[in-house]
Amino acid sequence: MKILVCITHVPDTTSKIQFTANNTKFDSTGVQFIIGPYDDYALARAVELRDQTGGTLTALNVGEAETEPTLRKALAIGADDAIRVNSFPKDSFFVAQQIAHFAKAGGYELILMGRESIDFNGGMVHGMVGELLGMPSFSPVMKLELEGTTVKIAREIEGGKEHLEAQLPLIAGCQEPIAEWKIPNMRGIMSARTKPLVVVEPISQETQAEASSYQLPPAKGSVKLVDKDQVSELIRLLKNEAKVL
Amino acid sequence: MSIVVYVEQAAGKIKKTSLEAVSYGYALAEKTGEGTVVAVALGTLESSELAAIGEAGAAKVLHISDERLNAGVIQAHTSAVAQAFESIGANTLILAKSSLGDAVAARLAIKLNAGLVSNVVELPRLEGGFVVKRSIYTGKAFADTTITTTKKILAIKKNAVDQKLDGAKAQVESFSVAIPESDFSSKISATERATGEVLLPEADIVVSGGRGMKGPENWGMIEELAKTLGAATGCSKPVSDIGWRPHHEHVGQTGVKVAPTLYIAVGISGAIQHLAGVNSSKCIVVINKDPEAPFFKAADYGIVGDAFEIVPQLTAALKAAQ
Numbered sequence: 001m002k003i004l005v006c007i008t009h010v011p012d013t014t015s016k017i018q019f020t021a022n023n024t025k026f027d028s029t030g031v032q033f034i035i036g037p038y039d040d041y042a043l044a045r046a047v048e049l050r051d052q053t054g055g056t057l058t059a060l061n062v063g064e065a066e067t068e069p070t071l072r073k074a075l076a077i078g079a080d081d082a083i084r085v086n087s088f089p090k091d092s093f094f095v096a097q098q099i100a101h102f103a104k105a106g107g108y109e110l111i112l113m114g115r116e117s118i119d120f121n122g123g124m125v126h127g128m129v130g131e132l133l134g135m136p137s138f139s140p141v142m143k144l145e146l147e148g149t150t151v152k153i154a155r156e157i158e159g160g161k162e163h164l165e166a167q168l169p170l171i172a173g174c175q176e177p178i179a180e181w182k183i184p185n186m187r188g189i190m191s192a193r194t195k196p197l198v199v200v201e202p203i204s205q206e207t208q209a210e211a212s213s214y215q216l217p218p219a220k221g222s223v224k225l226v227d228k229d230q231v232s233e234l235i236r237l238l239k240n241e242a243k244v245l
Numbered sequence: 246m247s248i249v250v251y252v253e254q255a256a257g258k259i260k261k262t263s264l265e266a267v268s269y270g271y272a273l274a275e276k277t278g279e280g281t282v283v284a285v286a287l288g289t290l291e292s293s294e295l296a297a298i299g300e301a302g303a304a305k306v307l308h309i310s311d312e313r314l315n316a317g318v319i320q321a322h323t324s325a326v327a328q329a330f331e332s333i334g335a336n337t338l339i340l341a342k343s344s345l346g347d348a349v350a351a352r353l354a355i356k357l358n359a360g361l362v363s364n365v366v367e368l369p370r371l372e373g374g375f376v377v378k379r380s381i382y383t384g385k386a387f388a389d390t391t392i393t394t395t396k397k398i399l400a401i402k403k404n405a406v407d408q409k410l411d412g413a414k415a416q417v418e419s420f421s422v423a424i425p426e427s428d429f430s431s432k433i434s435a436t437e438r439a440t441g442e443v444l445l446p447e448a449d450i451v452v453s454g455g456r457g458m459k460g461p462e463n464w465g466m467i468e469e470l471a472k473t474l475g476a477a478t479g480c481s482k483p484v485s486d487i488g489w490r491p492h493h494e495h496v497g498q499t500g501v502k503v504a505p506t507l508y509i510a511v512g513i514s515g516a517i518q519h520l521a522g523v524n525s526s527k528c529i530v531v532i533n534k535d536p537e538a539p540f541f542k543a544a545d546y547g548i549v550g551d552a553f554e555i556v557p558q559l560t561a562a563l564k565a566a567q
Contacts, residue, residue, distance in 0.1 A: 011382075013498050013499075013517065013518050013521070014517050014518075017382045017385040017386045019386070037498070037499050038499065091390075092351075092354075092361065092363075093354065093360070093361070096355070118382070118383055118498065119381065119382060120381050120388070121363070121364055121380070121381060121382075121383055122361075122363045122364070123347045123351075123363060124347065124350065124351040124354065124361060124363055125351070126351070127319075127347070127348050127349075127350070127351025127352045127354075128351045128352070128354060128355050130351075130352060131323070131351070131352040131353075131354075131355035131356055132355055136319070136320060136430070136431050137319065137348065137351070137352065138319070138348070138431075139344070139347065139348055140344060142492070155344065156344055156492075156493060157317065157344045157345070157436070157438065158255070158260075158343060158344060158444045158445070158446045158447060158493075159438050159439040159444040159445060159446075159493060160436065160437040160438035160439055160493060161436075161437050161493070162316075162317070162433055162435075162436045162437075163433070163434045163435040163436070163437075164431055164432065164433050164434065165431065165432045165434055166430070166431035166432075167430065167431075170431075175499065176492070176499060177492065207393070208354075208359075208360030208361070208392065208393060208394050209360040209361060209362050209377075209390050209391070209392045209393070209394075210390065210391065210393075211379075211381075211388035211389065211390045212376075212388075212389050212390065212391055213388070213389045214381075214386055214387065214388050214389075215386065215387045215388075215389075216385075216386050216387075217384075217385070217386070217387070217524070220542070220543060220545075221545075223531070223541045223542070223544040223545065223546065223547045224545065224546050224547070225541075225546075225547050225548070225549065226546060226547070226548050227548075228548050228549065228550030228551075228554070228555055231548070231555060231558045231559045231562050232562050232566075234530070234546060234548060234559065235559070235562055235563060235566060237546060238507065238528070238530070238546070242507075242527075242528045242545060242546070244450075244506045244507040244527060244528045245474075245507070
């Protein structure tokens with residue numbers, strides 16, 4: 001079976017978020033970039049399913065040349081080959097168009113990615129790709145098991161989960177605990193250097209909703225401490241000052 | 246031009262976040278000065294539930310009562326809402342961000358050729374294009390996003406607007422759609438849902454516990470405080486990782502992102518990944534015995550002390566005040 005895993009190249013979760021160029025660009029100074037944490041779950045599960053089925057696993061990223069180390073890491077973790085669509089990921093629609101095109105061209109039967117990127121948090125690309133390809137899409141998926149062409153899925157819903165049975169081909173946006181994150185070993189890192197990484201140009205430049213400028217939230221005032229023997233004072237403040245009770 | 250709002254239900258009750266979405270639609274119609282809100286409600290619903298949609302600001306409710314839509318069948322919901330949207334000739338679709346809402350919105354964006362923005366935190370600006378403010382970097386920043394298509398979809402974050410409660414009586418119409426059988430090819434075999442509790446992503450007040458609670462056996466006091474406040478309970482990542490609490494209670498960067506009016510954190514140090522899940526809260530209270538806990542820097546109010554003493558006292562004082 002051919003599996004495609006789509007990964008994002010995003011700032012580490014501990015990064016300080018800042019903007020530059022008059023608040024129109026993300027300031028990457030001193031920022032470490034990683035495989036999106038949700039994509040890392042998708043990748044880990046994809047590696048397991050590739051091993052289970054004896055198929056192949058391709059990692060895809062829509063990004064400029066700077067994302068290649070992130071794609072190489074996906075190869076080190078276990079993807080067989082990689083595709084980089086050479087463009088800044090301008091919006092969800094743009095990214096979904098690229099993924100749908102290359103997924104169709106490659107004849108992938110299972111497409112996994114994170115439930116959302118941790119930079120723009122849209123959580124929309126998997127659903128868009130699903131509609132573009134006429135495949136069912138599920139997210140956020142916390143369990144995905146293959147039994148022949150039947151796929152058993154658990155999808156998180158508010159306050160619980162939903163168990164589903166679907167047929168291949170399909171698309172899933174993944175989250176924990178679908179698999180344990182995999183750390184690349186030395187053999188993986190060595191072999192990643194020689195695994196194929198193909199760079200392709202985007203099939204279209206069309207966008208629908210691009211971000212134009214950024215803002216940081218207003219700075220938080222300092223905390224008002226209440227003595228531990230004065231819980232009634234806390235209740236008074238929440239009622240009368242913060243007006244949240 | 247009508248604004249369509251996709252309204253979700255859970256077990257026959259309209260979700261509160263969907264009612265907020267209706268109110269958002271109403272506020273948007275007032276802002277643009279044209280059109281009214283048409284809500285699309287799916288599945289079996291009592292008339293009292295349909296009436297609540299009117300109170301939230303809808304002028305009309307299209308009720309698609311097909312009982313197969315009681316469950317959140319993603320593709321079937323997509324087809325149903327798309328048909329309603331197109332039959333009205335609407336240009337704007339509003340919905341609340343949720344596990345089903347997101348999945349349906351994404352497919353609708355393609356089906357309707359509509360520009361989609363998620364995590365919308367306020368009404369759009371209409372000068373110089375349709376500009377929507379969205380939350381990004383898990384609440385650490387905002388982006389102004391311009392939608393360039395004629396049709397638009399906004400998936401709104403909780404608390405983007407206050408829920409309206411005094412709207413007029415909506416005109417309720419039955420609406421029938423033709424949903425392809427293939428939309429039902431994926432079968433939902435079982436649904437597990439916490440019952441009788443306030444759902445975390447939708448709660449106005451959240452009480453969360455961290456490793457400072459020392460073990461799952463001590464969660465009684467967290468639950469008691471939550472119950473007294475009508476709040477949902479949450480937890481930090483380590484707590485769900487070790488299995489003290491279920492995963493759906495994990496609040497943070499890779500868990501549930503909450504935006505309550507009041508967030509009370511008990512025995513949580515405040516790792517940056519946890520803060521990312523709570524930074525949209527209106528008011529944060531931190532109870533921690535360590536005065537150096539980073540969470541105090543993100544809090545509005547704090548108490549330094551032993552949670553095992555403070556939490557029961559707080560619950561008792563709240564009960565006495567009720």
